Amino acid sequence: MRLDPRKVAIATAGFCAFLNLYSPQAxxxxxxxxxxxxxxxxxxxxxxxxxxxxxTAPFTGAVADVLGRKRVITAAMLAVVVPMAGAVAPDVNALxxxxxxxxxxxxxxxxxxxxxxxxxxxxxxxxxxxxxxIAGSSLGGFCGRFIPGGLHDLIGWRGxxxxxxxxxxxxxxxxxxxxxRETGFVRSHGFGASAQQMLRxxxxxQLLATxxxxxxxxxxxxxxxxxxxxxxxxxxxxxxxTLLGAIFVTYxxxxxxxxxxxxxxxxxxRRWFILTVIAAWALGALLMLAPPLPLxxxxxxxxxxxxxxxxxxxxxxxxSIAKExxxxxxxxxxxSFYIGGSMGAFLxxxxxxxxxxxxxxxxxxxxxATMALIAALAxxxxxx
Numbered sequence: 001m002r003l004d005p006r007k008v009a010i011a012t013a014g015f016c017a018f019l020n021l022y023s024p025q026a027x028x029x030x031x032x033x034x035x036x037x038x039x040x041x042x043x044x045x046x047x048x049x050x051x052x053x054x055x056t057a058p059f060t061g062a063v064a065d066v067l068g069r070k071r072v073i074t075a076a077m078l079a080v081v082v083p084m085a086g087a088v089a090p091d092v093n094a095l096x097x098x099x100x101x102x103x104x105x106x107x108x109x110x111x112x113x114x115x116x117x118x119x120x121x122x123x124x125x126x127x128x129x130x131x132x133x134i135a136g137s138s139l140g141g142f143c144g145r146f147i148p149g150g151l152h153d154l155i156g157w158r159g160x161x162x163x164x165x166x167x168x169x170x171x172x173x174x175x176x177x178x179x180x181r182e183t184g185f186v187r188s189h190g191f192g193a194s195a196q197q198m199l200r201x202x203x204x205x206q207l208l209a210t211x212x213x214x215x216x217x218x219x220x221x222x223x224x225x226x227x228x229x230x231x232x233x234x235x236x237x238x239x240x241x242t243l244l245g246a247i248f249v250t251y252x253x254x255x256x257x258x259x260x261x262x263x264x265x266x267x268x269x270r271r272w273f274i275l276t277v278i279a280a281w282a283l284g285a286l287l288m289l290a291p292p293l294p295l296x297x298x299x300x301x302x303x304x305x306x307x308x309x310x311x312x313x314x315x316x317x318x319x320s321i322a323k324e325x326x327x328x329x330x331x332x333x334x335x336s337f338y339i340g341g342s343m344g345a346f347l348x349x350x351x352x353x354x355x356x357x358x359x360x361x362x363x364x365x366x367x368x369a370t371m372a373l374i375a376a377l378a379x380x381x382x383x384x
Contacts, residue, residue, distance in 0.1 A: 014170065026241060031045075057107040081169050166331060281302065284302025
């Protein structure tokens with residue numbers, strides 16, 4: 001069967017965006033030791049990039065609605081290579097600045113790519129193509145953690161970051177060659193018209209519910225995959241940076257399962273499917289409270305799979321609901337998503353200081369319960 005070059009390009013965009021975004025996560029305990037700071041303080045480098053994304057995503061959508069999709073995506077993928085110069089940062093503050101700059105450049109990749117999917121594929125195919133994008137994202141998320149974690153013990157974390165910069169540059173070239181210029185895109189009539197579209201999005205109850213669910217998805221992802229590194233770096237596990245990078249192989253389950261989302265939504269319906277996924281996610285979080293390492297890994301696999309499914313459902317639904325200004329609609333989703341991510345790095349850090357890993361998991365379960373309530377109430381009329 002012949003590969004669709006558009007789908008390869010879509011997967012590459014997801015891969016490169018998430019290759020960069022989560023790259024410090026497996027290194028956080030080592031970075032905390034090197035710079036002499038605590039878990040909550042070093043996690044600020046995760047908060048910085050998530051906050052930058054949240055601040056710029058809606059405006060990125062407005063720019064793409066005026067300038068077009070491929071042009072914006074390609075330029076951002078080339079530019080995002082530069083902030084990997086953060087590999088030479090001499091202290092935490094410099095690293096935070098570079099991570100913030102990197103965050104500013106990521107929304108033009110993933111927000112506009114999701115809008116491109118909504119424009120260029122028929123509605124019935126959007127969940128499946130969104131699943132391909134999420135599969136690329138999950139593979140990028142794994143490689144972004146595993147490569148620096150593995151290289152840390154060989155050439156140091158700075159060398160690991162430079163290796164990711166090289167991969168990002170290669171991905172930008174692949175996307176520029178394979179992604180065709182958009183054909184289904186309807187150009188916005190200037191930034192004022194795009195701003196008005198954003199205001200109309202904020203009056204749509206199902207979009208607002210989807211934005212709230214997106215907030216919870218990344219809150220839980222960041223909370224679990226950031227603080228499990230500190231949990232496993234401490235006794236009795238005493239994981240090295242290489243082993244911490246290896247646990248993110250659990251992310252690869254998303255690469256396999258996310259493309260099946262369209263099939264599952266069509267058969268179960270969006271509301272019941274997302275409620276089932278959230279329940280399984282809560283089970284995975286609770287499993288990680290058990291001391292045996294195999295149960296922690298099983299919990300991580302469930303969390304990764306369910307998080308990827310929730311993200312696929314939500315992103316695909318945004319493009320289905322928004323009939324105009326899809327880039328700005330997705331941009332607002334990305335803003336909510338990454339506000340959740342910045343809070344997922346910060347608030348569980350306070351919980352960690354107060355009650356350790358157990359307190360972090362309690363916060364995650366509370367967020368999942370909130371997401372389930374929102375989905376149960378808001379998605380009663382959601383179409384498959």
